[in-house]
Amino acid sequence: MTLLAYITWNPDPELFSLGPVSIRYYGLSYALSFLCSFYLVEKMFKNDRVPFEWGYKGLILTFACIIIGGRLGHVFFYEWSYYSWHLTEILMFWRGGMASHGAALGIVVAVIVYSRCITHQSILWSLDYAAIPVALAGCFIRLGNLMNSEIIGKATDVPWAFRFIGARGIADPWTPRHPAQLYEAFAYLILFFILMYMYWYTNARKRQGLIFGSVLIGIFASRFFIEFFKENQEAFEEGMLLNMGQLLSIPFIIMGTFYIIRAIKRPPSGKVPLPDFHTTL
Template structure:
């Protein structure tokens, strides 16, 4: 399967130009807002809390993901060109940084808005964020970026726009499907069980579902940066391990309680 030999990374006419990654990001956030709105209404939580949460999470995701890329993947370049850090339109966002940014933002959100524990908010936020993560990976697919190594599997894709001539693993799809499954599991636990009342359980499921799948899929993914070529585990895997361990601990803690 050739992706895309004929069509560019963004559909373009003299009057229309769509950036697929940005479009997927925006759609994901809109869907996430609607999901959280339904959840908050079911628990009779003030709409004001949701509106403020959206702002906190949106800003934290952009800032955290950008700084994550800067510090985790390309510090040598950005330390020499600090003005480039603000140019997010040039590309360069890291999901681990985005996750850290959200956690920090929820700390302040919980202190200033809900007056509840961080885990209360993070458990609920984990449900739509899994779906947003899926949308972002679909954006990566449309942009022909972050794909895997060569494969002879029938679903392999040739990312011709990047000069590829052999089929590669569409790891963006693998991750997107993993995140979709995580979203479905989280939705089940939220709506059909009492697990949302066990603080940390849903967040633990999210951490394991998202970051364990990320860890495993990285084995068949091409290195994002040159320095990863000499590493046994690449940067994405090393950054995923603490989240997986945290997920196991949170589920254990919530279950014991």
């Protein structure tokens, strides 16, 4: 197969600019994630007769914790050796550099605060609602990574290989590579549809923790296996049997398995009774 058969990929990460303000695909992926999450939670809360006041407060809190957790996860898990000498750049998340494992921890923190201060429902009740939008958000964010030509795959000769000629830090950008970002995006999109089916057409939402456990396994098991097709993101990962992304995925997979088994063993319950009160954050 000749090089002409492969996809040459070199988009401008910047969608457009208005003076000093630039709109990048990566930032747009987060904005789309937030808007779609807002729509999905509104539909689910309306279906379950949950006060929507809880919804928009939870989304704002969760979105903020995703940004903070994802950024700090990248800084501390992957590039602390750099950011320890460039502390002011930690805040420049719009340049890229977000870790899904840190974002997942951010979601957990947000849900704990949300459950304690806003809904006064169980944490698992909140996590089950948060799980479905998270899967779709993961798809959008990986598409943002694709537009940034980052998190690229290993060299390959498969017919759908990409040549990431705009990627930074690789010796030969013309080498055909796995479009690992698309692999993850498709995996998360499939997971999203599975979760939607579970919510709307089964009694999964009556088994607290089942949807949450499913999203943990779906996202992090996909991440674990797709990592075998990716280039290592940092030099310290060279020579490791499992890279950092895989090692960090294992605890989440174990946690997801625990919650699924726990939910299946317990009999399904009715909808959680909702108190008649309005709290403010």
